[in-house]
Amino acid sequence: MEVTTAVRxxxxxxxxxxxxxxxxxAATTILVAAAVAGPLVVLPASFVASPGALSDxxxxxxxxxxxxxxxxVGVGAGTLVLGTGLAALVSFFDFxxxxxxxxxxVLPLAMxxxxxxxxxxxxxxDIGLGLATVRSSLGAIAIFTLVLYPYVYLLARAAFLSxxxxxxxxxxxxxxxxxxxxxxxxVPMARPAIIGGVALALMETLADFGTVNxxxxxxxxxxxxxxxxxxxxxxxxxxxxxxxxxxTLLLLALERFTRGRARYGQSGGRGSESVRLRGVAAVAAxxxxxxxxxxxxxxxLVQLGAWSIDSIRDGLLAPEFAxxxxxxxxxxxMSIALVVGVALLLAYGRRASPSRxxxxxxxxxxxxxxxxxxxxxxxxxxxxxxxxxxxxxxxxVGLLLTGTVVGLFVAYTVRFLALAFQSVDTGLERxxxxxxxxxxxxxSDRLDVxxxxxxxxxxxxxxxxxxxxxxxxxxxxPATLLLRPLGGDTLAIAVWQATTESLYETAALPALxxxxxxxxxxxxxxxxxxxxxx
Amino acid sequence: MSRRSLIAVAALGAxxxxxxxxxxxxxxxxxDDELVVYSxxxxxxxxxxxETFSDEEGVETRIFGGEAPELYERxxxxxxxxxxxxxxxxxxxxxxxAEQAGLLRPLRSAALDxxxxxxxxxxxxxxYGLTVRARTIMRSTERVEPNEVTTYEGLGDPxxxxxxxxxxxxxDYNISFVADQxxxxxxxxxxxxxxxxxxxxxxxxxxxxxxxxxxADGDGCDVGLTNTYYLGREIEEDSNFPVAPVWAxxxxxxxxxxxxxxxxVAATDRAGQARRLVEYLxxxxxxxxxxxxxxxxxxxxxxxxxxxxxxxxRFKRDPIDVAGAGRHLDDAVRLMNQVGWK
Numbered sequence: 001m002e003v004t005t006a007v008r009x010x011x012x013x014x015x016x017x018x019x020x021x022x023x024x025x026a027a028t029t030i031l032v033a034a035a036v037a038g039p040l041v042v043l044p045a046s047f048v049a050s051p052g053a054l055s056d057x058x059x060x061x062x063x064x065x066x067x068x069x070x071x072x073v074g075v076g077a078g079t080l081v082l083g084t085g086l087a088a089l090v091s092f093f094d095f096x097x098x099x100x101x102x103x104x105x106v107l108p109l110a111m112x113x114x115x116x117x118x119x120x121x122x123x124x125x126d127i128g129l130g131l132a133t134v135r136s137s138l139g140a141i142a143i144f145t146l147v148l149y150p151y152v153y154l155l156a157r158a159a160f161l162s163x164x165x166x167x168x169x170x171x172x173x174x175x176x177x178x179x180x181x182x183x184x185x186x187v188p189m190a191r192p193a194i195i196g197g198v199a200l201a202l203m204e205t206l207a208d209f210g211t212v213n214x215x216x217x218x219x220x221x222x223x224x225x226x227x228x229x230x231x232x233x234x235x236x237x238x239x240x241x242x243x244x245x246x247x248t249l250l251l252l253a254l255e256r257f258t259r260g261r262a263r264y265g266q267s268g269g270r271g272s273e274s275v276r277l278r279g280v281a282a283v284a285a286x287x288x289x290x291x292x293x294x295x296x297x298x299x300x301l302v303q304l305g306a307w308s309i310d311s312i313r314d315g316l317l318a319p320e321f322a323x324x325x326x327x328x329x330x331x332x333x334m335s336i337a338l339v340v341g342v343a344l345l346l347a348y349g350r351r352a353s354p355s356r357x358x359x360x361x362x363x364x365x366x367x368x369x370x371x372x373x374x375x376x377x378x379x380x381x382x383x384x385x386x387x388x389x390x391x392x393x394x395x396x397v398g399l400l401l402t403g404t405v406v407g408l409f410v411a412y413t414v415r416f417l418a419l420a421f422q423s424v425d426t427g428l429e430r431x432x433x434x435x436x437x438x439x440x441x442x443x444s445d446r447l448d449v450x451x452x453x454x455x456x457x458x459x460x461x462x463x464x465x466x467x468x469x470x471x472x473x474x475x476x477x478p479a480t481l482l483l484r485p486l487g488g489d490t491l492a493i494a495v496w497q498a499t500t501e502s503l504y505e506t507a508a509l510p511a512l513x514x515x516x517x518x519x520x521x522x523x524x525x526x527x528x529x530x531x532x533x534x
Numbered sequence: 535m536s537r538r539s540l541i542a543v544a545a546l547g548a549x550x551x552x553x554x555x556x557x558x559x560x561x562x563x564x565x566d567d568e569l570v571v572y573s574x575x576x577x578x579x580x581x582x583x584x585e586t587f588s589d590e591e592g593v594e595t596r597i598f599g600g601e602a603p604e605l606y607e608r609x610x611x612x613x614x615x616x617x618x619x620x621x622x623x624x625x626x627x628x629x630x631x632a633e634q635a636g637l638l639r640p641l642r643s644a645a646l647d648x649x650x651x652x653x654x655x656x657x658x659x660x661x662y663g664l665t666v667r668a669r670t671i672m673r674s675t676e677r678v679e680p681n682e683v684t685t686y687e688g689l690g691d692p693x694x695x696x697x698x699x700x701x702x703x704x705x706d707y708n709i710s711f712v713a714d715q716x717x718x719x720x721x722x723x724x725x726x727x728x729x730x731x732x733x734x735x736x737x738x739x740x741x742x743x744x745x746x747x748x749x750a751d752g753d754g755c756d757v758g759l760t761n762t763y764y765l766g767r768e769i770e771e772d773s774n775f776p777v778a779p780v781w782a783x784x785x786x787x788x789x790x791x792x793x794x795x796x797x798x799v800a801a802t803d804r805a806g807q808a809r810r811l812v813e814y815l816x817x818x819x820x821x822x823x824x825x826x827x828x829x830x831x832x833x834x835x836x837x838x839x840x841x842x843x844x845x846x847x848r849f850k851r852d853p854i855d856v857a858g859a860g861r862h863l864d865d866a867v868r869l870m871n872q873v874g875w876k
Contacts, residue, residue: 059871121740130753131744132737216702216740218876226704229603230867232610232631320599385611392615399615486572486598486608486617497601502743 025446026358029349032342033361036368036414039379043245046238053235057227063218064240068247070137071144071212071219072202078145079201083152084194086289088182091160094274095282101289102157103526108296109150110518112475114210114496115511116147119300121214122307122504140215144205146296151204152197159193160186178275192258199255206248207372209478210496220244221374221478228482234382241375252370301515307508316506318494324510328490331405331480332473335412336466342413343420343465347428348454351436352446362421369418376411377482384410404485411479416472420465427461428454467521475514568594569807572609573622574602575794580827583820584811591814593807602628602706609637609799619802620811622664622794627710629661629795630860638797641809649816653853654793654833661797662816663833665824666853669711670789671780672758672765674749683757686715686782686790690730698736699745699755703875707742707761710792710859713866717858718787721865728873738876743768749777761792766829766842781849788852793833794824 046053054061090102117134120143124134133139163186171181187194209221220240227236277285311317318324346365350358368376381402388401401407431454439449455462477492484493491510498507571584584595600608602623609616609632621638623629632638638660646655646662654663671683683689689698701708715724737753739745742760746768749755768775782789796815798808814820821832829843838844859866 063876121744125747125751130751131739131748132754135738135740214740216704216738216876229601229607230704230709231864232603232607389613389615399612403612403615403617486600487596489599500741502741502747 023353025349025353026355026361029346029353029358029361029365032346032349033365036342036365036417039376039383039410039414040245040367040371042379042382043238043242043375046235046242050235053233054239056233057223057231057236060218060223060227061240061243064220064223067137067212067218068206068220071140071205071217074137074141075144075148075205076198076202078141079149079152080194080198082145083149083197083201084156084187084190086149086292087153087156087160088186089285089289091157092182092186092274093277093285095277095285097286101286103530104293105153105289106150106522106526107293107519108147109525110515110522111147111297111300112210112477112492112514112518113143113147113204113208114214114477114492114499115304115475115515116143116296116300117211117214118495118499118504118507118511119303121499121502122507123303135215137217140212140217143211143215144201144208146292148201148204151200152194155193155197155200156190159190163189195258196255199251199258203248203251203255203370206244206251207478209372209374209481210492214496214499220247221372224374224378225478225482228378234378237378238382241372241378245371245375248370248372249367301512304508304512304515307505308512311505311508314505316503317509318498318506320489321494321510323487324489324491324494325513327488328474328492328513331408331412331488331490332470335409335416335473336469338409339413339416339420339469340424340462340465343417343424344450344455344462346417346421347425348446348450350425351428352450366418366421368414369416371415373411373415373476373479374482376414377479380407380411380414380479381483402483405488407483408480408485408488411483412469412473412476415476415479416469419468419472423461423465423468424458427458431457464521464524467524471518471521474517568596569619569804569811570617571595571597571620571622571811572605572618572799573597573599574605574624574628575599575622575824580824582827583815583823586820586823587811587814591807591810593810595811606631606635606637610635614801616799616801618799619804619808620796621799622796622815624667624794625706625710626793626795626854626856627706627713627860627863629656629793629797630856630863632797633660634860637800639800639802639805641798641812643809643813645813646816649813649818649821650833651835654795656797656856661795662812663793663795664815664821665828665830666791666793666833666851667707667830668762668779668781668789668791668849668851669707669759670762670782670849672746672749672760672777673780674752674756675776675778677752677756680778680780683780684782684784685786686759687727687730689757689759690727690734692734694734694757696735696754697756698731698734699748699753699758700731700736700738700875701742701745701760702738702740703870705741707792708759708875709863709866709870710854711759711790712870713859713862714790714854716862716865716869717855718852721862721869725869725873728869728875732873732875746775746777750775762843762846763829765846766840769842770829779846781847783852784850788850791831791851791853793854793856794830 086105090098090105120134120139121131124131167185167189168181171185172178176184206220209225212219212222213225220243224237224240227233227240346362350362384401384407388399391400392398435453436449439453444452475492477496480490481493481496484490491514494510495507495514498504581597584597587593588595602625605621605623606628609618609621621632633656641659643659646659650662654666655661671686671689673680673683683691712724712728715727737748737755739748742764745755745758745760746764749758762779765777765779768777796812798805798812802808815824816833818832818834818837821834821837824830825832825837826840829840831837831839
């Protein structure tokens with residue numbers, strides 16, 4: 001805390017000094033912001049370019065709005081209840097195995113929705129569940145709730161643990177029962193965190209393509225795919241994308257707003273004395289969450305493992321499996337260098353030349369986090385495609401941008417820069433500014449300082465950023481599907497394609513790999529938070 | 535900021551760009567000597583005929599797989615710059631779209647005219663059918679007698695209330711089916727038929743395989759509509775699979791048949807080799823290989839069906855009217871939205 005305050009305090013004079021001119025670092029941040037967020041301009045521009053595009057698809061928009069609203073309400077309620085309930089359970093009660101349960105409940109973060117959908121569709125018959133039940137709004141709400149509740153759980157838990165215990169004691173002293181005290185005091189106090197978590201879960205729901213497509217939900221991302229590859233109308237796709245982004249940005253604003261309030265809402269207590277559960281209550285408190293994690297993580301892993309073995313034995317492995325695995329690793333690996341590199345430039349640029357302009361540039365550059373992958377894809381392909389044909393006309397180089405992975409990398413950068421930036425920036429903020437000044441005083445220039453002082457100091461933050469980018473790219477589906485060059489199938493694509501054909505065994509091995517890779521950053525997250533906790 | 539660091543930043547940026555491009559070259563470079571095929575059939579492990587073609591003709595082929603509409607969209611946006619030499623689709627709609635967009639090059643070939651019957655090829659030789667795919671009524675053998683439903687219209691009979699299962703209305707096979715019905719029966723009659731289907735509150739599922747499995751499991755599904763090769767695959771796995779086809783409209787026009795086809799890309803610079811590949815794949819021998827692999831029927835009526843589908847018996851085909859149905863694709867989508875076939 002002291003470090004942050006010191007840094008914040010030290011920022012003002014520097015800001016005042018450098019506002020007068022735009023130096024190279026400020027120019028860098030502005031350039032990065034323009035390059036990353038630039039393509040998104042085509043979204044609203046599509047309404048100007050062809051105002052009537054959507055009118056050919058009457059019915060699509062109302063359907064998308066209704067389906068999206070149903071999903072948002074359902075998933076919002078589901079994650080709210082499940083995430084908050086579980087967080088309250090592990091924060092205010094104690095039972096044998098609580099320390100394990102506390103962290104196991106985070107594991108569903110590693111399960112992409114479309115992989116769980118593959119599991120649900122493929123094994124629905126075995127447990128007597130009709131396919132039509134899985135492929136319903138209720139099924140979709142259940143699936144999203146199960147894989148997204150950890151967002152609410154994590155934030156609510158952090159909020160509960162930081163609450164002052166004496167407030168709860170006071171409430172009990174005033175005659176409230178323990179349950180009432182929790183509902184009337186603890187939960188309202190954690191409200192900003194809970195709403196923030198729900199907003200994140202809903203943003204993920206809006207951005208999803210795989211799950212809604214496999215379940216036949218007529219939501220926005222599915223509608224975008226439909227007008228693009230059913231009617232081949234990119235303008236209509238762009239306009240649908242613009243509406244979707246508007247909804248997402250509203251949620252993002254809600255999340256930012258509540259997070260801002262959360263900082264003041266917390267009283268910095270050390271949490272209340274937890275209540276020791278005994279007997280049946282203790283068993284239920286342990287078994288309930290365990291069952292949940294078994295259903296969401298363990299059972300799918302076992303089933304996918306069994307199907308993988310079947311697929312290898314019966315020769316049902318997708319013929320392009322090896323290529324897909326290689327492509328996934330290459331794309332994810334190269335994205336680390338690109339996205340983390342750009343994030344570092346951006347974060348350091350703002351530090352080296354802090355000003356209102358560079359602050360704004362950062363906000364613009366990281367806006368892509370709120371833009372669903374399928375929307376990023378349409379937004380990227382239109383300007384790149386145009387540029388590509390101009391380039392080819394001028395130089396005869398063939399389609400360098402849209403025919404290759406360049407388009408994909410642009411999309412990944414737009415989409416995941418915020419993720420990398422947050423880690424990198426948090427790391428940089430921890431480095432006292434006095435170090436910068438000292439190093440500069442010894443005659444190093446800014447870049448020298450970055451390379452010799454900061455990069456070594458924030459190596460763990462860079463690693464975390466890299467890991468996050470790597471796993472996100474591994475499981476990314478919509479942008480990859482829409483922008484991949486020919487022969488550029490990835491594991492995620494292999495899962496989706498095989499699942500649309502109901503070839504569950506073929507889909508299993510690539511899905512298994514995605515989940516296993518996804519478990520790594522979740523494991524790191526758990527280790528890190530454990531260290532902070534102890 | 536010093537000049538040195540400015541140069542360094544520029545160098546760093548350039549390094550990133552160069553790195554990305556090197557990666558691209560590694561990831562996507564193809565050999566210039568290859569014949570590039572955009573094939574929607576690649577999911578079914580059907581590269582065999584391409585491999586034998588390469589062996590016999592000494593021409594390397596490189597297959598890029600994808601969904602048929604996606605391949606068409608790619609071909610269209612790549613325009614004259616495309617690397618593709620040959621397009622293979624799994625349905626007539628995308629052949630028609632590619633033909634209309636001028637993406638396919640007309641061929642004249644006596645061999646092709648012999649191997650592919652008229653009606654299953656473009657009169658101008660821009661595309662040729664390889665295999666045909668019947669889309670017909672499926673019934674549970676445990677709950678439905680063979681003669682209970684014999685026509686597509688019959689699926690609208692109230693007796694199938696809550697017992698009918700359909701694949702989603704976004705499926706290309708369903709859209710092509712409806713477009714073909716519009717072309718042949720007219721829109722009002724087609725609309726009436728679909729409305730009666732929808733009156734039966736059909737269960738909508740995600741794939742033909744799901745429909746077949748739901749028919750086998752009960753699950754509120756006793757009759758459905760799917761392509762027959764999916765049933766062939768199920769029967770190959772389990773010879774007692776409790777679902778059987780009903781050849782629809784045998785007293786009338788016949789059972790709706792879609793086609794998987796091939797054409798040479800207009801912008802190809804290897805027209806000769808591309809044409810040889812088309813002739814090779816469309817030959818009765820290779821039609822047989824393709825049909826065997828996926829339990830389909832050859833475009834050439836002499837191609838033998840696999841054992842699994844031969845037991846379904848012979849049937850009267852009603853080949854899709856590609857030009858007619860193609861013109862009604864948009865109408866079909868609109869109509870299906872109107873009647874609520876989601």
